[in-house]
Amino acid sequence: MRKRSGFTLVELLVVISILAVVLPMAGGTIFFLLRAQSQSAEGLRDAMAITQLSNTFRSDVHAARAARMTADATGCELELENSRTIVYRAETIGLVSRIVRRGAVVERREQFRIGAARSKFTLVEFGREVAVTITPKTRSSVPVDPSTASPAGIRIAAIVGRSSSVGALAPKEMPGPNKPSKSLPPSKELRTP
């Protein structure tokens, strides 16, 4: 009797059993890697947005004559020369907006998408320094409480009016956060380059 080539039922069962383990592992690995790649790309994009926000924010604060919190305390308003104002506002989680106005006319509007991070604006030393604290979502070791005065995170702070007169701004010369612009020092002392 001629012997027939092929697989036995036991061999097939064993192979199917092994494949039942191996294939989900392979699929899971591919899914895991794709998700990691996506998160990495998001992290890079958020880092670039934070860099851009940092540069723009510092530059604006340095050029400002005065700073105050907005009425709803979600942002800050910077007062510049020539009736220009710049308002930074934490719109939602991961979104900071910047609106440049000349008088009542909106000249420019920008948005910075900083991922799933919370942002909070604060005035320090009666408006002499303005800071925005960005609390990334990825941190799990320290609990994030949005009601706390100083949430842990990346803090971008700048001195108001530094571009105008470096080293000449004593605290008493700067207006308070809610004082009207009439209390500002004369503009000749706060030159904007």
Add this chain to the structure above:
Amino acid sequence: MTIFEVAVSAVVLGAVVTTAAQLVQWSVTLHQVALKRRCALEAATSVLDRISARPWSAITAESVKKVSLPAEAKEFLSDARLSVALSDEAALPPGKKIAVEIRWAERSGARTQHVQLTTWVFQSGTDR
């Protein structure tokens, strides 16, 4: 496909999965390190900004030692330490070199990370 071939492929796949998991773990760790470095850089920039905005006569070795890290950075960076060094620059006009360094530990026992920023301020005509 023999059992031997399937077993070999399973071993190879296991090695690939293990390597991939390690790579992802490494990527997450690097992301955390980059975030903390970013935080330290912004804190150092803020400290430099605050010091260099002072009047020329107020920038002294004693006064810069009183500068402290922002609370947010202290909470974000474990065991963070700030050191500010001030040295006079013999130049015309006279200048001061301010070096800010922040050190922190990624985790206990790990190598200490640090960032350092340096700026120079010079005496202007109004400061004399």
